[in-house]
Amino acid sequence: MKKHPTLNNPLTLMLIGYALLSPLFCHKVEGRATNTPPNVGYGEAQQSTISGTITDVNGLPLGGVTILVGQTDDGTISTMDGTYSIAAEPDGELLFSAIGFETLTIAINGKQVINVTLQEAITQLDEVILNAGYYTVTEKERTGNIATIKAKTMEKQPVSNPLSAMQGRLSGVDIVQNTGVPGGGFDVEIRGRNFIDGASDPFYIVDGVPFSSQSLGxxxxxxxxxxxxxxxxxxLNPNDIESIEVLKDADATAIYGSRAANGVVLITTKKGKTGKTRFDAHFSTSLGSVSNFIELLNTEQYLEIRREGIENDGFGEFLEDPSFDFVWPDVKSWDNDRQTDWQKKLIGGTAYRNNAQVSVSGGGSNTQFLVSGAYNKETTVFLGDANYKKATLHSNLNHSSTDKRFKLNLSTSLTNERNMLPRTDFTNRAYTLEPNAPELLDDEGNINWENNTWDNPLASLEEQFGVTTNTLITNALVSYKIRPNLEIKTSLGFNSYRLDSYRTLPSSARNPSLGLTPQNYASLTTNGSKRNSWIVEPQLHWKNQWNWMKMDFLIGTTFQEENTEQFIQRGTGFPNDELLQNLTAANTLEVLQDSDSEYKYNALFGRLNLKFWDKYILNLTGRRDGSSRFGPGKQFGNFGAIGLAWLFSEENGLKGSSILSYGKLRGSFGATGSDNIGDYRFLDTYNITGFDYNGTIILEPTGIFNPLFGWEANKKLEAALELGFFKDRLLINTSWYRNRSSNQLIGIPLAATTGFPELTGNFDATVENSGFEVDIRTVNFKAKNFTWSTTLNLTVPRNRLVAFDGLESSTFANRFIIGEPLTIVRLYNALGVNEETGIYEFEDYNGDGTISSLEDRQWVEDFGPRLFGGLGNSISYRNLTLNFFLQFKKQLAFNELRFGATPGFRGNSSTLLLDRWQQPGDESPIQRASGGLAFEEDTGSFQESSNAAVSDASFIRLRDISINYKVPDLKIGLDLNVYVQGQNLLTFTNYRGPDPEQPSNTTLPQLRQITLGIQLGF
Known part of the structure; x- marks a missing residue:
């Protein structure tokens, strides 16, 4: 029943582009035979071979150094042992350059052996190349806001997901890990939440291939x-990544058009380097544990409050009646002297992660290669033998012709993941299980049900959950220089993501008193999903230079298609639990979801960059997008941006200053958009329900026809000042931004009588994200054997709903307030505990004498971060390097009262509830105890949703620390590094919950980890 809109023929834009550009291709080359290489026969008789070794100030060999003959393009690259050999004229000169080192020019003067020592560069602004996606730009000349993290930083962190390596390190980028369980997800926001009812995930690109971050789980x-x-x-294996760039402002993101409203994350994997064949091996092992346990009641405290609550409810006389043992087993039949620390028992184990990676790389001046393979196995802190395994294979081949006109780059990453976890996260049971609960196993080693008086958490291990994912990312970049300043290239990419998972629910995992059997309860649910995507992007790049101006022009087109399928089914009723893995043995088989979708996308994009007198820069980018997610007449949208930069340190009055070495003022304005609403949302859509009516499969309506909605728009404005002092030993980058997202695509909930859950449409609503970002880099001390550098990033964000027509009468009235952030929560205003009744009291906003769920939840708290950032230091002494990084965030979060505000209920709770009201006149923050049997209104549930359940959750965390030792005096060409790393070792906070960054009592918090590793290369 699904239909797909037909875009204009995808070749149309390409043909138009080629037609417009054909005059550039149809020129006549005169004055040189096309098969004659340049400079043939010039100076050959005078040339001689010069060789030598290149080292750093510590005498260590430097590979990958570029050696050029004078100002020509003739050159070579040093091998991994620092040696080089090049032909040049005896009276010429050689230019030695490498990223991170000062460029050195040496006259040959007839010498045949020239050994060189390169000094580390304090400033790298002209040499640091940033990946901006379709083009590259130096850090000094960029007009947009691009944050970056390099392999050197990621390698010092014991993580298995690159998002974890980015946490706290990039201004404007807020990343929160959802769970400490391996294989879990992350929430990522770049400069805040832009859309009311849409995902905040940025657009990910891996080696030029779009990569969807949406899970098919x-x-x-x-x-x-x-x-x-x-x-x-x-x-993605973090050890295979060379760099990650985050594009934030309009100038950097507009060239990606509709896919860049939430920012762009560019991931570049490692490539082979020129030099002799090199083998590298990397082995590490990690130990992980829960970093913080919360203070819970012990058995004596728990039973005291529990009995008090039962008595307060008026049932105290039954506490001595044996016939009521089944009502309160924790008080009456369980061992009142037993005490178990369930946090240590259920989530207090040690998680192990073992990682091994080997690679081989090398190549000559024309062809370089890299092949690496890695295997990772990680366990959990839970009971049982749950584990997560990942195997990755990465390869890269880079080839260029002798004349450097033709270039080919092939990159492939293949990953297999197998995640075998318990279906249930034990964290909530660890916090709430009674301290005197029975033993997990009886005397015979069987699951102990203690006369069917409790739900043994160990039984959940009988349930199985497994997920297998296979991911393939491959890309080919082919380019050819038609002329020295005119290049045509094409990027061809393919991405395949397949996920297969299952879950079993055996009857043995439930209390026997329920009378459940495999025939009436046992079930198996399976999920088979896959997503395939291909992309083709032809591009033309032309650049030219005049005495006073440089021009860089880029035009290209994009053709992309993505297909997704998901099939979820459940079988119920099995002859026995042993046959649970066989769906054909199920008595009833139902389809929970059977869906497929197709997404087509094409675009025309371009960039014009002009640089005047090496100090004024103009950057224009634009894109026209076409998406199949919109109806006829709404499929195309235009996006673009302008970026300006003024290198005022190049002005005559400031150039060469001993204090101000670098100064740039830049700004940008433009628009990006979003079509991130899912496929077929404008059409009538249906889904199979999994049930049948007299043998006929039922189709359930899931979407209603609405072809009128169109693109969401995000207008971005930024102004920035960048300064460098004392030869750039101190770099300060500051930026102010304001993003306004309008024409919001929102799923409008509909009444059940319509037969549809919601209607997608555009709302005249505007969300604004503004803020201030600061990045500071300093070289505090630099000597021959000792260096110390520091980085600091700080973000002060602000989010607010600027406008929303008809908000008061919409279904969003209880969620949002105009002028307030999207991250607000409406709460009751707690007035404390009544000294006479011992009951929580709240402000009655509407004055009707009762506390209601909507009218009286008028207290507003913002759970969005007020500020966040990180402080890092790197200290090196000879062969020893120490790196540590502190992450900080100022925010509010729910505290322990959110998860239980009434003392005396069954189940353990925070020691905070000990300070309870017990008699008239008591001044206590906690109301009187209750066993949960009172017939009065449950004011404790109101307290859990009040401002009393909110507290400061600001923190400073030692996110990671590493000590690396490079073993000296080894055979030339042999490198050996040993290291120890730590993550989440210390957290400084007043927050009483398990984790201020992840304030939940239902999911496992991030783990504290210690890693030992060794790296060997030769």
């Missing part, structure tokens, strides 16, 4: 442990 299968949030980015 399902909560029907994964249940509580991951909730369907299985991050596809787990497929």
């Amino acid at each position: 399902s909560s029907n299968v994964s249940g509580q442990i991951l909730g369907g949030n299985i991050s596809p980015l787990n497929a």
Whole structure:
């Protein structure tokens, strides 16, 4: 019943582009035979071979150094042992350059052996190349806001997902890990939440290939442990990544048009380097544990409050009646002297992660290669033998012709993940299980049900959850220089993501008193999903230079198609639990979801960059997008930006200053958009329900026809000042931004009588994100054997709903307030505990004498971060390097009262509830105890949703620390590094919950980890 809109023929834009550009291709080359290489026969008789060794100030060999003959393009690259050989004229000169080192020019003067020592460069602004996607730009000349993290930083962190390596390190980028369970997902926001009812995920690109971060997992299968949030980015091995660039402002993102409203994350994998064949091996092992346990009641405290609550409810006389043992087993039949620390028992184990990676790389001046393979196995802190395994294979081949006109780059990454986890996250049971609960196993080693008086958490291990994912990312970049300043290239990419998962629910996992059998309860749920995507992007790049101006022009087109399929089914009723893995043995088989979708996308994009007198820069970018997610007449949108920069340090009055070495003022304005609403939302759509009516399969309507909605728009404005002092030993980058997202695509909930859950449409609503970002880099001390550098990033964000027509009468009235952030929560205003009744009291906003769920929840708290950032230091002494990084965030979060505000209920709770009201006149923050049997209104549930359940959750965290030792005096060409790394070792906070960054009592918090490793290369 699904239909797909037909875009204009995807070749149309390409043909138009080629027609417009054909005059550039149809020129006549005169004055030189096309098969004659340049400079043939020039100076050959005078040339001689010069060789030598290149080292750093510590005498260590430097590979990858570029050696050029004078100002020509003739050159070579040093091998990994620092040696080089090049032909040049005896009276010429050689130019030695490498990223991170000062460029050195040496006259040959007839010498045949020239050994060189390169000094580390304090400033790298002219040499640091940033990946801006379709083009590259130096840090000094960029007009947009591009944050970057390099392999050197990621390698010092014991992480298995690249998003974890980015946490706290990039200004404007807020990343929160959802769970400490391996394979879990992350929430990523770049400069805040832009859309009311849409995802905040940025646009990910891996080696030029778009990579969807949307999980194909399902909560029907994964249940509580991951909730369907299985991050596809787990497929990327951080050790295979060379750099990650985050594009934030309009100038940097507009060239990606509709896919860049939430920012762009560019991931570039490692490539082979020129030099002799090199083998590298990397082995590490990690130990992980929960970093913080919360203070819970012990058995004596728990039973005291529990009995008090039962008595307060008026049932105290039954506490001595044996016939009521089944009502309160924790008080009457269980051992009142037993005490178990369930946090240590259920989530207090040690998680192990073992990682091994080997690679081989090398190549000559024309062809370089890299092949690496890695295997990772990680366990959990839970009971049982749950584990997560990942195997990755990465390869890269880079080839260029002798004349450097033709270039080919092939990159492939293949990953297989196998995640075998318990279906249930034990974290909530660890916090709430009674301290005197029975032993997990009886005397015979069987699951102990203690006369069917409790739900043994160990039984959930009988339930199985497994997920297997296979990911393939491959890209080919082919380019040819028609003329020295005119290049044509094409990027061809393919991405395949397949996820297969299952969940079993055997009857043996439930209390026998329920009378459940495999025939009436046992079930198997499976999820088979896949997503395939291909992309083709032809491009033309032309640049030219005049005495006073440089021009860089780029035009290209994009053709992309993505196909997604998901099939979820459940079998119920099995002859026995042993046959649970066989769906054909099920008595009832139902289809929970059977869906497929197709997404087509094409675009025309371009860039014009002009640089005047090496100090004034103008950058224009634009894109026209076409998306199949919109109806006829709404499929195309235009996006673009302008960026300006003024290198005022190049002005005559400032150039060469001993204090101000670098100064740039830049700004940008433009628009990006979003079509991130899912496929077929403008059409009538249906889904199979899984049930039948007299043998006929039922189709359930899931979407209603609405071809009128169109693109969301995000207008971005930025102004920035960048300064460098004392030869750039101190770099300060500051930026102010304001993004306004309008024409919001919102799913409008409909009444059940319509037969449809919601209607997608554009709302005249505007969301604004503004803020201030600061990045500071300093070289504090630099000597021959000792260096110390520091980095600091700080973000002060602000989010608010600027406008929303008809908000008061919409279904969003209880969620949003005009002028307030989207991250607000409406709460009751707690007035404390009544000294006479011992009951929580709240402000009655509407004055009707009762506390209601909507009218009286008028207290507003913002849970968005007020500021966040990180402080890092790197200290090196000879062969020893120390790196440590502190992450900080100022925010509010729910505290322990959110998860239980009434003392005396069954189940353990925070020691905070000990300070309870017990008699008239008591001044206590906690109301009187209750066993949960009172017939009065439950004011404790109101307290859990009040401002009393909110507290400061600001923190400073030692995110990671590493000590690396490079073993000296080894054979030339042999490198050996040993290191120890730590992550989440210390957290400084007043927050009483398990984790201020992840304030939940239902999911496992991030783990504290210690890693030992060794790297060997030769």
